[in-house]
Amino acid sequence: MAKLNTTTPSGFPEFSPAEQRVVRHWKKTIAEIFEKHGFPLIETPLVERTENFEAKGGNPKEIYVLDRLHSDSADQDSAKSRAIRFDHTVPLALFVARNFNDLAFPFRRSVIGPVMRGERAQKGRFRQFDQCDIDVIGNGSLSLANDAQMVVIIAEIFAKLMPEQKFVIRINNRKILTGIANFLGIEPRKYLEVIDQKDKVSADKHKQMLKELCPDEDQMKMFFEKGFKDKNFNESWGKGKIEECFNILKNSFGELNEECLQGINEMEEVCKILFKNFGISHLNCIFDYKIARGLDYYTGTVYETNLLNEDGSINTSLGSICSGGRYDDLAGVFTGKDLPGVGISIGLTRLLWQLFDAKIIEPKQSSSSEAIILFRSPELLSKAIKIGQKLREKNIAIENYFEPKKIQKQFAYADKMGIPVRVIVGEKDIVVENRGNSEELKAKIEAIL
Amino acid sequence: MAKLNTTTPSGFPEFSPAEQRVVRHWKKTIAEIFEKHGFPLIETPLVERTENFEAKGGNPKEIYVLDRLHSDSADQDSAKSRAIRFDHTVPLALFVARNFNDLAFPFRRSVIGPVMRGERAQKGRFRQFDQCDIDVIGNGSLSLANDAQMVVIIAEIFAKLMPEQKFVIRINNRKILTGIANFLGIEPRKYLEVIDQKDKVSADKHKQMLKELCPDEDQMKMFFEKGFKDKNFNESWGKGKIEECFNILKNSFGELNEECLQGINEMEEVCKILFKNFGISHLNCIFDYKIARGLDYYTGTVYETNLLNEDGSINTSLGSICSGGRYDDLAGVFTGKDLPGVGISIGLTRLLWQLFDAKIIEPKQSSSSEAIILFRSPELLSKAIKIGQKLREKNIAIENYFEPKKIQKQFAYADKMGIPVRVIVGEKDIVVENRGNSEELKAKIEAIL
Numbered sequence: 001m002a003k004l005n006t007t008t009p010s011g012f013p014e015f016s017p018a019e020q021r022v023v024r025h026w027k028k029t030i031a032e033i034f035e036k037h038g039f040p041l042i043e044t045p046l047v048e049r050t051e052n053f054e055a056k057g058g059n060p061k062e063i064y065v066l067d068r069l070h071s072d073s074a075d076q077d078s079a080k081s082r083a084i085r086f087d088h089t090v091p092l093a094l095f096v097a098r099n100f101n102d103l104a105f106p107f108r109r110s111v112i113g114p115v116m117r118g119e120r121a122q123k124g125r126f127r128q129f130d131q132c133d134i135d136v137i138g139n140g141s142l143s144l145a146n147d148a149q150m151v152v153i154i155a156e157i158f159a160k161l162m163p164e165q166k167f168v169i170r171i172n173n174r175k176i177l178t179g180i181a182n183f184l185g186i187e188p189r190k191y192l193e194v195i196d197q198k199d200k201v202s203a204d205k206h207k208q209m210l211k212e213l214c215p216d217e218d219q220m221k222m223f224f225e226k227g228f229k230d231k232n233f234n235e236s237w238g239k240g241k242i243e244e245c246f247n248i249l250k251n252s253f254g255e256l257n258e259e260c261l262q263g264i265n266e267m268e269e270v271c272k273i274l275f276k277n278f279g280i281s282h283l284n285c286i287f288d289y290k291i292a293r294g295l296d297y298y299t300g301t302v303y304e305t306n307l308l309n310e311d312g313s314i315n316t317s318l319g320s321i322c323s324g325g326r327y328d329d330l331a332g333v334f335t336g337k338d339l340p341g342v343g344i345s346i347g348l349t350r351l352l353w354q355l356f357d358a359k360i361i362e363p364k365q366s367s368s369s370e371a372i373i374l375f376r377s378p379e380l381l382s383k384a385i386k387i388g389q390k391l392r393e394k395n396i397a398i399e400n401y402f403e404p405k406k407i408q409k410q411f412a413y414a415d416k417m418g419i420p421v422r423v424i425v426g427e428k429d430i431v432v433e434n435r436g437n438s439e440e441l442k443a444k445i446e447a448i449l
Numbered sequence: 450m451a452k453l454n455t456t457t458p459s460g461f462p463e464f465s466p467a468e469q470r471v472v473r474h475w476k477k478t479i480a481e482i483f484e485k486h487g488f489p490l491i492e493t494p495l496v497e498r499t500e501n502f503e504a505k506g507g508n509p510k511e512i513y514v515l516d517r518l519h520s521d522s523a524d525q526d527s528a529k530s531r532a533i534r535f536d537h538t539v540p541l542a543l544f545v546a547r548n549f550n551d552l553a554f555p556f557r558r559s560v561i562g563p564v565m566r567g568e569r570a571q572k573g574r575f576r577q578f579d580q581c582d583i584d585v586i587g588n589g590s591l592s593l594a595n596d597a598q599m600v601v602i603i604a605e606i607f608a609k610l611m612p613e614q615k616f617v618i619r620i621n622n623r624k625i626l627t628g629i630a631n632f633l634g635i636e637p638r639k640y641l642e643v644i645d646q647k648d649k650v651s652a653d654k655h656k657q658m659l660k661e662l663c664p665d666e667d668q669m670k671m672f673f674e675k676g677f678k679d680k681n682f683n684e685s686w687g688k689g690k691i692e693e694c695f696n697i698l699k700n701s702f703g704e705l706n707e708e709c710l711q712g713i714n715e716m717e718e719v720c721k722i723l724f725k726n727f728g729i730s731h732l733n734c735i736f737d738y739k740i741a742r743g744l745d746y747y748t749g750t751v752y753e754t755n756l757l758n759e760d761g762s763i764n765t766s767l768g769s770i771c772s773g774g775r776y777d778d779l780a781g782v783f784t785g786k787d788l789p790g791v792g793i794s795i796g797l798t799r800l801l802w803q804l805f806d807a808k809i810i811e812p813k814q815s816s817s818s819e820a821i822i823l824f825r826s827p828e829l830l831s832k833a834i835k836i837g838q839k840l841r842e843k844n845i846a847i848e849n850y851f852e853p854k855k856i857q858k859q860f861a862y863a864d865k866m867g868i869p870v871r872v873i874v875g876e877k878d879i880v881v882e883n884r885g886n887s888e889e890l891k892a893k894i895e896a897i898l
Contacts, residue, residue: 004504006546006783009531012494014544017551024490036841038848040817041473045461045577046495046563050518055453063518068567069499069509069529080518082458095463097455102466104815104865106852114495118517128494138852145830145851152838277834334455366553368489381594385726389601392485399487402594403555403587416553 011119011127013349017366018418019356024368026161026348027112030132033157034110037149039134042109044091050083055333056090057297058083062117064127084116088133088345093331096137100335105139106146112348124353135343137330142340144266147301147326148273150344154305154322155284157346165360166308167321170288171270174298174325175263176253177289180223183256186213189294196294199316228252228289240282242271266300298325303344307360318354322346365418370441371398372414375425378404384425387449391423394448396441398423421445460568460576462798467812467867468805475610475797476561479581482605483559486598488583491558493540499532504782505539506746507532511566513576533565537582537794542780545586549784554588555595561797573802584792586779591789593715596750596775597722599793603754603771604733606795614809615757616770619737620719623747623774624712625702626738629672632705635662638743645743648765677701677738689731691720715749747774752793756809767803771795814867819890820847821863824874827853833874836898840872843897845890847872870894 008014015023031041053063066082085091088111096107112132119125134153136146151169158167174192181191194209201209214220230252236244246268254261267287274280293302302325307315324344331339355361371391375384381402388400399419401410407424414422420436423445430449434442457463464472480490502512515531534540537560545556561581568574583602585595600618607616623641630640643658650658663669679701685693695717703710716736723729742751751774756764773793780788804810820840824833830851837849848868850859856873863871869885872894879898883891 004501004783005498006501006543008494008547009496009498012496012531014493014547017491017548020491021489023492035817036844036846038816038818038821038846040470040815042466042469043472044463045457046565047458047461047577049454049458052453052455060518065516065518066533067514067516067529069512069514069532080516082461083518084515094455098457098463099466104862108848116495128496141852143851143853145834145849149849149851273831273834277831278838279835334453366489367487368484369487372487382722382726385594385722386728389727395485397485397487399557400594400598402592402598403590404592413553 011121011125013126013128013353015352015356016363018363019352021366021368022356022361022363023348023352026352027130027132029160030157030346030348031110031112033153033160034112034132034134037153039108039110039136039153042095042111043113044085044088044095044111046084046114047082048085048091048094050081052094052334053083053086053090056093058086058090059117062086062119064116064118086117087115088113088131089135089330089343092133092135092137093334096331096339097334100337106136106142107139108134108136110134124350124357126349126353129347129349132346132348133343135330135341137339137341140338140340142326142342144269144301145273145277146342147266147270148278150301150303150324150342151270151274151285152278152280154303154344155280158305158321162307162360166312167284167305168308168314169285169303169305169322170291171267171285172288172291172302173263173267173270173300174292174302175259175266175300176249177263177292179257179260179263180253182259184214184219184223192292192294195290196292198290199314223253237282237287240275242268242275242282245287246271263300270301293323293325296325297327297329299328300326301342302326318351318358321351365420367399367417367419369397369399369417369419370438371396371421371423371445372417372419373398373400373423373425374407374410374414375401376407376427380425380427387423387425387430391445391448396445396448398445423449460570460574462575462577462802464801464805465812466815468801470814470817471805471810471812472797472801473817475801476579476581478609479606479795479797480559480561482602482609483561483581483583486602488557488559488585491544491560492562493534493537493544493560495533495563496531497534497540497543499530501543501783502532502535502539505542507535507539508566511535511568513565513567535566536564537562537580538584538779538792541582541584541586542783545780545788546783549786555585555591556588557583557585559583573799573806575798575802578796578798581795581797582792584779584790586788586790589787589789591775591791593718593750594722594726595791596715596719597727599750599752599773599791600723600734601727601729603752603793604729607754607770611756611809615761616733616754617757617763618734618752618754618771619740620716620734621737621740621751622712622716622719622749623741623751624708624715624749625698626712626741628706628709628712629702631708633663633668633672641741641743644739645741647739648763686731686736689724691717691724691731694736695720712749719750742772742774745774746776746778748777749775750791751775767800767807770800814869816848816866816868818846818848818866818868819887820845820870820872820894821866821868822847822849822872822874823856823859823863824850825856825876829874829876836872836874836879840894840897845894845897847894872898 064084065080116128178188181188194213230248233248249264291302291304304320305322326342328340330341373384373388391398420438422433424431432442513533514529565577627637630637643662679697682697698713740751740753753769754771775791777789779790822833822837840847869887871882873880881891881895
């Protein structure tokens with residue numbers, strides 16, 4: 001028999017045992033924060049009718065469909081009519097369409113789970129990856145407070161998961177950009193795409209792109225430097241003087257057209273709620289005219305989130321770690337109804353892969369337990385099991401070592417798993433050792449024993 | 450344009466908004482109990498090389514493979530060479546093979562997630578469903594304490610999730626059955642299959658099956674009534690006299706052959722650890738010779754779990770809600786190594802579907818929040834948001850209603866979501882109402898405000 005190739009297929013990643021613990025911690029924390037803000041986890045099938053993905057603009061080249069190993073032409077599963085989700089937004093739209101009458105609006109949901117895209121597999125790009133999304137969908141209208149809430153949730157997640165790491169949430173409003181484009185007589189979509197490339201291509205290359213877009217260099221310059229780059233604008237923001245900032249923007253762009261003004265007004269409203277009511281620091285959230293999310297379907301507020309280097313500059317090698325925005329029309333194609341929404345998404349698999357790769361996170365422990373019970377000789381196993389049960393009844397996550405091996409082998413297991421606290425059951429005594437930073441747990445265990 | 454069919458594809462289920470909350474609660478609870486006992490969550494890809502599934506005996510008719518919507522023959526993803534997992538056991542074997550040198554043995558892992566099988570879709574049978582599995586894998590050997598631990602974990606899960614519901618875990622050891630079959634000169638596999646049908650077909654039908662298997666009716670009867678059905682056996686078990694039980698079995702079957710005796714000895718050891726060390730009630734766990742798991746690859750201990758009717762009889766309409774067993778050879782085909790294991794699996798999607806269908810669980814609330822903040826007039830929204838932030842900072846999961854709607858509309862939302870506690874922000878006062886059983890949360894909120 002030919003030797004089997006047991007490696008993972010290209011683009012279908014698997015984290016190492018120690019990395020898995022970080023994945024679990026992140027998912028658990030993200031889910032808890034989503035829920036704390038009123039976004040229940042809702043799971044939809046991995047598989048939907050292909051036609052529904054096509055209707056919502058999935059890239060047909062990247063869509064995976066189901067087939068049977070032994071095809072049976074009578075079965076719908078074998079005719080490319082069943083496709084695997086490539087994001088969580090289309091399944092959300094379908095869920096809303098299917099459950100419309102049972103839902104209370106605004107409808108909030110979170111989801112943490114895999115999607116698949118047939119991208120060209122390359123370093124750090126995967127064909128299966130987890131996305132963590134939240135969205136809130138209004139029936140006919142949706143308050144801008146929801147746009148502000150997204151920033152609050154992003155900030156809470158990264159402050160909790162990476163307390164030592166500085167980050168910034170950059171926000172903008174698409175209407176300001178499309179308003180400027182329309183004023184300049186440039187196709188808005190093209191304008192957004194060029195703006196979007198600002199941090200992604202070289203300065204020279206970007207200059208060239210701008211020039212092609214708007215041959216009148218002075219005019220284009222004005223729209224990059226006026227207002228957005230106004231020294232007073234940045235100073236006012238730094239001091240949290242939100243009204244002053246937006247007065248500067250209104251003076252610069254507000255009179256261009258109705259669209260621009262509306263974008264500025266929306267942004268101002270979002271920022272007031274964000275800074276004054278939610279109490280978010282203006283240092284964690286900045287206005288950035290370069291945030292366009294060019295390839296997406298957003299129509300209002302847009303978000304990107306970046307880690308900061310030690311000098312306060314943006315870590316560009318990682319890209320945005322959490323993005324999203326407001327969209328006017330979630331499920332019109334499915335429901336015929338006006339359902340505006342706003343949402344954000346964390347590309348978890350890619351993000352964690354990058355954080356491991358850059359050694360920003362270095363996983364050490366592969367066990368889920370902080371503590372383990374070892375025993376000095378085989379006849380002490382029953383005593384060790386009883387102690388384990390007693391501790392677990394007090395809700396301590398502690399595993400029992402069960403194999404009749406020498407104590408050195410048991411220690412080697414605990415070391416390899418990275419379990420810091422060891423309860424060692426001897427004939428005459430029980431010793432609790434802490435080889436990590438778990439003094440508190442050690443004391444807790446000692447108090448129970 | 451033809452109207453789109455937005456329903457879920459046949460066999461790919463979706464729970465209702467209120468049911469989703471139960472799904473989340475079950476998954477969260479199961480994961481926490483798995484981890485508490487030392488089984489970290491490990492996620493493997495949904496997709497593996499098809500050859501590896503075939504090598505481990507997947508039913509080829511049920512295996513789903515990937516294809517691209519726009520096939521590109523140069524890509525491996527379009528040649529039936531990538532298949533979607535049909536269980537969590539083969540992916541576990543592959544994970545162990547891939548990470549062998551990085552793992553500490555015994556290696557424990559849990560997994561909660563979807564698998565796909567191309568079964569004929571029918572009521573309560575799905576093509577995509579979640580399974581919750583744990584397994585522990587030894588390198589060369591694995592203590593029987595691990596077999597006992599599985600029962601402890603099953604018991605803890607169902608006691609926590611369905612505290613009012615009585616259940617029983619039925620255990621057996623395959624070696625006893627195959628020993629008897631070999632003694633009788635019956636093909637063990639056929640014997641196991643017939644035993645397995647005992648509770649699944651009519652008494653007459655089963656009698657007929659037994660007759661075909663072993664034409665000597667007296668002989669067959671003896672092996673069903675001797676020992677297993679011994680009055681003293683059942684009485685001793687009821688009184689927790691495990692040694693007495695196993696002496697009866699040894700007298701009945703122990704001398705048939707070595708295999709039988711080994712099975713009885715293993716079972717006795719597991720039961721001693723279970724009842725004496727782990728302290729499990731003998732009422733929650735019974736010995737049942739009819740548990741065979743005929744179609745699986747088990748070689749020692751086997752488990753099934755059933756809910757009990759009010760009269761203490763087994764709820765046969767639901768079938769086993771958690772099953773598993775010990776297997777000698779997890780990954781020999783991939784690693785060439787001797788890796789014995791023991792594990793259990795809960796077919797979560799099917800189980801919850803049945804519990805909802807039978808109204809054993811009746812979901813009422815679709816929100817993840819126990820509390821919500823409402824406001825009497827639009828200008829009070831900013832105050833309401835501040836209160837929400839204050840409460841969330843104290844780790845209370847409370848959602849804010851953001852839309853500038855009349856208070857009646859806000860109440861209607863809270864009612865539809867089933868949120869029991871409402872904090873109503875007025876001009877001069879803040880009122881906390883409890884319309885459910887959440888007096889404690891109400892008091893906690895009042896104390897913070």
